[in-house]
Amino acid sequence: MEPLGKYDFVETCYPKSVEETVNFFVRAAIARRQPFRLCKSCGRYFAVRHGGVEYCNRQYQDTGKTCREIGSVKPLQKRTADSPAMRLYNTAYKTRFARIRYGKITREEFGQWSTTAREFRDAVVGRMTIDEFETWLKR
Ligand SMILES: [Zn+2]
Structure with missing residues (x-):
């Protein structure tokens, strides 16, 4: 502890090792009741300043964007990739694409x-049901 001004003291750390630095910040965070959370994007800990935050503000890989900026996009892409609509689409896509080769449809029509x-x-996620989508694909 070191004096800060006349009546206050502040915890000061002169670290001799990395561990000491980490310990200091962890203890300071606990003292301030600073909540930590695991970032859903990069998997590292970050300090939560207001509730409901699931991503940190670090840059995500070499995207030039922070985890928070891309965080809201990633789960949607993942949802779509696993969805029944995506599987139906992929199957139908391959079938249609093959029709170009057999000269049944043009590239423009396929596009x-x-x-x-x-x-x-x-739209299946929102306004169209999976059955409606399947019916449309099979036309
Ligand atoms: Zn992150």
Whole structure:
């Protein structure tokens, strides 16, 4: 402890090792009842300043964006990748794509179809049911 001003004391650390530094910050955080959370994106601890935050403010890999900025996007992509709509879309995509080779449809027609199919696939989460989507794919 060192005096700070006339009446106050502040905890001061002159670290001789990395552990000492870490210990100091951890103890200081506990003293301030600073909550920590594991970042859902990079998996490292970060200090929570207000509730409901799941991502830290560090840069995520070499994206040029912070975990927080990309954090809200990532789970949606993951949801879509695992969804039944995505599997249906992938199957139908391959079938349609093969039709270009057999000369049944043109590349342009396929392009238009896949654009619409993607819109519908993404809409399944919101306004379209999986049954409606499946029916449309099988037209
Ligand atoms: Zn992070």
